[in-house]
Amino acid sequence: MTIATPSHTPQAPFRIGTRGSPLALAQAHETRDRLGAAHPHLAAPGAIEIVVIKTTGDRILDRTLAEAGGKGLFTKEIEDALLAGEIDLAVHSMKDVPTVLPAGLDITCLLPREDPRDAWFSRDGATLMELPAGAVVGTASLRRQAQVLARRPDLTVVPLRGNVQTRLRKLAEGEVDATLLAMAGLRRLSLDGHATAVLEADIMLPAVAQGAIGIETRVADAVTNGLLAPLNCAETALRVTAERGVLSALDGSCRTPIAALARVVAEGALELDAMALSPDGRTIVTTSRRFLATDALAAGLDAGAELKGRLPPGIFTVS
Helix, strand or coil, X not given: CCCCCCCCCCCCCEEEEECCCHHHHHHHXXXXXXXXXXXXXXXXXXXEEEEECCCHHHHCCCCXXXXXXXXXXXXXXXXXXHHCCCCCEEEEEHHHCXXXXXXCEEEEEECCCCCCCEEEEECCCCCCCCCCCCCEEECCCHHHHHHHHHHCCCCEEECCCCCHHHHHHXXXXXXCCEEEEEHHHHHHCCCHHHXXXXXXXCCCCCCCCXXXXXXXXXXXXXXXXXXXXXXXXXXXXXXXXXXXHHHHHCCCCCXXXXXXXXXXXXXXXXXEEEEEECCCCCCEEEEEEEEEHHHHHHHHHHHHHHHHHHCCCCCCCCC
């Protein structure tokens, strides 16, 4: 595919591509507002246009992403628009972004990360350990499924798709007894106060890059990349780099229950916890690293390689 040249001019709107869910739009609006704050000319009415693009992942609601083909389902159509020059940048939840991007595109900016933890919701206020045997937990995430079953193999886990509001409605209607959602999305939608509990990382290790907003651009678009430079959060970039290194080493996708979280523990020093599980939660392999900021990618790749070497063959086969 031919990569379009930048078309943004002072007379044309700056175009932000995004999915159309309430959360995706909230993330696009945050990006717009940060651009306007950093560059006054982009704060003028009409200077920025938000372009909603429906992805394959938005259309498939009758099965899990693992069954449908993986993470790229939420990014492909947006990336196609970016390559064609129909938008100037794409805003993604980084946990949905594959580790390999199309040629000519890159994640050139990461906004400050929100709370990466998972939130627990149950209809009667029960915690994970308090749910009665046989209770139904709804989640489309193999990572969450595996960690729930690792602690509570007596529970039933069923697929639960849809945006945040849809999943909370299904919980309220009794379709499931409990569900899990990312705290970051809840906070961006001002819904975090409805959570039954917030799950610490030692209970539910988050998805790689959960809570981080990534901005994808054409590598050759110096104008857009220059405008985004003041928005980039160096700490978030380091943490996400290490976590995505784990995913890359494991060839991870929505078909693989993988979790990782990097934290800054001192100036220039970080810690990384990583985990790979079988979908049924019966096999769990964990590792951790302490590393310097300059070694973020290497630490993540090394941790992922260790996990891969310790996993039994065929662990990620989805039945």
